[in-house]
Amino acid sequence: xxxxxxxxxxxxxxxxxxxxxxxxxxxxxxxxxxxxxxxxxxxxxxxxxxxxxxxxxxxxxxxxxxxxxxxxxxxxxxxxxxxxxxxxxxxxxxxxxxxxxxxxxxxxxxxxxxxxxxxxxxxxxxxxxxxxxxxxxxxxxxxxxxxxxxxxxxxxxxxxxxxxxxxxxxxxxxxxxxxxxxxxxxxxxxxxxxxxxxxxxxxxxxxxxxxxxxxxxxxxxxxxxxxxxxxxxxxxxxxxxxxxxxxxxxxxxxxxxxxxxxxxxxxxxxxxxxxxxxxxxxxxxxxxxxxxxxxxxxxxxxxxxxxxxxxxxxxxxxxxxxxxxxxxxxxxxxxxxxxxxxxxxxxxxxxxxxxxxxxxxxxxxxxxxxxxxxxxxxxxxxxxxxxxxxxxxxxxxxxxxxxxxxxxxxxxxxxxxxxxxxxxxxxxxxxxxxxxxxxxxxxxxxxxxxxxxxxxxxxxxxxxxxxxxxxxxxxxxxxxxxxxxxxxxxxxxxxxxxxx
Numbered sequence: 001x002x003x004x005x006x007x008x009x010x011x012x013x014x015x016x017x018x019x020x021x022x023x024x025x026x027x028x029x030x031x032x033x034x035x036x037x038x039x040x041x042x043x044x045x046x047x048x049x050x051x052x053x054x055x056x057x058x059x060x061x062x063x064x065x066x067x068x069x070x071x072x073x074x075x076x077x078x079x080x081x082x083x084x085x086x087x088x089x090x091x092x093x094x095x096x097x098x099x100x101x102x103x104x105x106x107x108x109x110x111x112x113x114x115x116x117x118x119x120x121x122x123x124x125x126x127x128x129x130x131x132x133x134x135x136x137x138x139x140x141x142x143x144x145x146x147x148x149x150x151x152x153x154x155x156x157x158x159x160x161x162x163x164x165x166x167x168x169x170x171x172x173x174x175x176x177x178x179x180x181x182x183x184x185x186x187x188x189x190x191x192x193x194x195x196x197x198x199x200x201x202x203x204x205x206x207x208x209x210x211x212x213x214x215x216x217x218x219x220x221x222x223x224x225x226x227x228x229x230x231x232x233x234x235x236x237x238x239x240x241x242x243x244x245x246x247x248x249x250x251x252x253x254x255x256x257x258x259x260x261x262x263x264x265x266x267x268x269x270x271x272x273x274x275x276x277x278x279x280x281x282x283x284x285x286x287x288x289x290x291x292x293x294x295x296x297x298x299x300x301x302x303x304x305x306x307x308x309x310x311x312x313x314x315x316x317x318x319x320x321x322x323x324x325x326x327x328x329x330x331x332x333x334x335x336x337x338x339x340x341x342x343x344x345x346x347x348x349x350x351x352x353x354x355x356x357x358x359x360x361x362x363x364x365x366x367x368x369x370x371x372x373x374x375x376x377x378x379x380x381x382x383x384x385x386x387x388x389x390x391x392x393x394x395x396x397x398x399x400x401x402x403x404x405x406x407x408x409x410x411x412x413x414x415x416x417x418x419x420x421x422x423x424x425x426x427x428x429x430x431x432x433x434x435x436x437x438x439x440x441x442x443x444x445x446x447x448x449x450x451x452x453x454x455x456x457x458x459x460x461x462x463x464x465x466x467x468x469x470x471x472x473x474x475x476x477x478x479x480x481x482x483x484x485x486x487x488x489x490x491x492x493x494x495x496x497x498x499x500x
Contacts, residue, residue: 013160016062018046023072023128029115032071035127036103036110039069043129047139047162060154060161066139068099068194070130071110072186073117073498081120086489087500088116090187097186098499099130099194101138102201105213108283109310112483113190113499130194136162138198142211170196175307175431176348177493190499191432192308200305207302208276208290209252212309216278216286218475219306219314223294223420226464227317228275231289234468235279246286250278274302285479287472292420296342296393299423307431310500312486313361313478315436316424317471320389320416322441323409329444330463332384332470334365335437338422339390339412345426355422355429358488360481361436361474362386368473369438372466387415389437391422416441432491432500436474440467 019042026032043066050064073096081089090096103110114125136158154161173179175191192200201212222228232251238244239259249257252275256262274293280286290306292298306314320333336357369384370376390409409417421437428435440463478486487500 013063014061015065016050017064018042018066020129023126025124025126026114027118027124029111029118029125032114032125032127033103033107033110036069036071036100037107039127039129040100040103043067043069043134044139047134047136048141051136051139051162054154054161060156063160064162066134068101068130068132068134069103070097070099070128070132071114071189072097072126072128073121073123073189074126075121075123077121079121084489085120085484086487086492087496088113088484088498089120090117090189090498091495095186096189096498097130098189098497099132101134101194101198102212105201117189117498132194133163135165135195135198137165138195138202142205142213165195165199169193170199172196172348174497177495188497191497197308200308203305204309207272207274207305209254209272210250210276210278211254214250214254214278214280214288215284215306215309215311216280216288217284217309217312218287218479219311220287220289220468220471220475221292221299221302221314221316221318221420221424222289223292223318223418224464225275225291227468228277228289228291230464230468231277231279234472235277238279246279246281248278248280250280252276274298287475295419296344296391296423299342299420300344300427303424303427303431303433307427307433311433312483313434313436313475314424314428315361315365315438315471315475316421317467318418318420318439319442320418320421320439322415322444323390323417324385324415325444327385327415327441327444329441330383331441332369332467333389333416333437333439333441334362334369334384334386335389335416335421335425335439336362336386337388338425338437339388339409339414340422340426341390341392341408342419342423342426343393344423345430349426349430353429355425356490358434358436358490360478360486360488361434364474364477365436365438365470368470368477371473372470385415388413389416389418389421389439390414391418391420393419429491432487434478434486434488434491438467438471438474 024035046066047064054060075090076093078092117125174188179188204212235249238246239249252272274290276288276290278288290302292302338355340351370380373383375383390412416439418439425435425437
């Protein structure tokens with residue numbers, strides 16, 4: 001171990017860092033992750049200790065800085081790997097790196113990704129300390145609360161003493177494919193940098209009032225509280241059934257219920273913007289459900305952040321306007337294409353880029369509809385249509401001149417219209433997260449069929465339970481599929497990161 005207590009002087013403050021060990025090579029992924037945890041814990045403990053000392057009034061004699069750990073891979077071979085793989089390998093010789101945060105949270109993910117690299121390239125990975133500073137804000141433990149202003153105590157701006165989040169470098173250049181593959185610098189190994197991940201982990205806790213550690217690998221999005229209410233009831237029933245495989249249920253405020261009862265009866269001080277519930281299963285193989293509310297902005301916001309958890313699937317379950325006269329209220333719409341008039345992703349994923357259906361997800365949803373409704377084969381068309389779903393950013397589009405929108409919808413062959421589905425699918429495509437959409441027709445505005453109050457109550461009582469059952473059944477069938485098969489090669493571009 002080599003200790004560098006002072007590196008150099010900036011203005012009137014020397015820079016003090018925690019011990020800085022030499023890089024180590026590993027051919028054992030589990031051992032590599034153990035060292036990542038050690039380096040990360042040492043770095044964040046150092047920052048917290050220095051902050052606590054400053055708050056307690058101890059003199060500030062240095063600028064305090066600690067760094068994220070990183071994974072490095074160097075290969076000089078064009079090793080040919082299994083052509084069926086969508087991830088787990090690098091495209092050719094070079095130097096590859098990824099900064100790492102929260103290795104406790106990502107332990108299984110990191111072990112899997114590292115092990116694939118070692119197996120596919122027959123070279124070790126190197127674990128080292130990176131050159132990327134950890135912002136103080138991201139070094140605090142989950143749930144930490146800081147009272148007052150430290151700047152009054154240290155008599156200088158916080159950023160003079162600690163590193164703070166740098167939004168100028170917290171972006172989606174890697175996942176958007178905007179990094180320079182010909183750059184002499186190391187090529188990214190992972191789709192997100194550590195600081196980008198930290199930013200989203202903190203946002204998730206804010207928006208959902210649940211810890212990122214509770215999120216499961218299979219995610220349902222909805223735009224109605226009715227679905228959440230039914231999910232809560234389903235979760236409670238599942239906990240009572242030892243054969244279900246589910247072992248805990250988490251509600252906003254991190255209220256945890258196990259089979260033995262309420263383990264942690266926390267409650268949020270306020271209702272979160274996007275209430276989120278987690279039906280947990282070992283290995284993060286349970287189901288998370290999020291009420292994203294209405295609109296493409298919310299849909300983009302939450303998927304921007306959940307994406308850093310690298311889930312295996314996310315599905316949209318919600319209501320839509322049926323656009324065909326042959327549709328009935330309560331019919332299902334399985335999206336196999338999307339018309340995007342949401343506009344929130346125009347700068348990240350231009351609308352001319354197609355968002356393809358993913359066969360594995362489509363089949364799982366169709367089979368679940370058949371099982372739950374009792375229809376099969378040609379008869380299934382009585383209750384479900386497969387086609388294009390259009391997503392728009394104007395909820396009251398019917399009140400405008402309909403000539404333009406209706407003509408575009410007709411030309412696109414759209415059969416359903418909503419405000420979230422295309423956004424969620426497009427962000428799934430962008431972030432390489434398998435996606436799907438199953439909607440339920442709740443009105444037919446082009447044909448004058450709007451729900452009356454009594455009709456609406458009956459509709460929700462009947463359809464929501466069945467719709468949710470279909471979504472859960474589809475996710476449970478996808479859970480049985482190996483992740484290497486589920487993460488489709490359709491989601492990978494010419495120059496991809498090795499990590500899924």
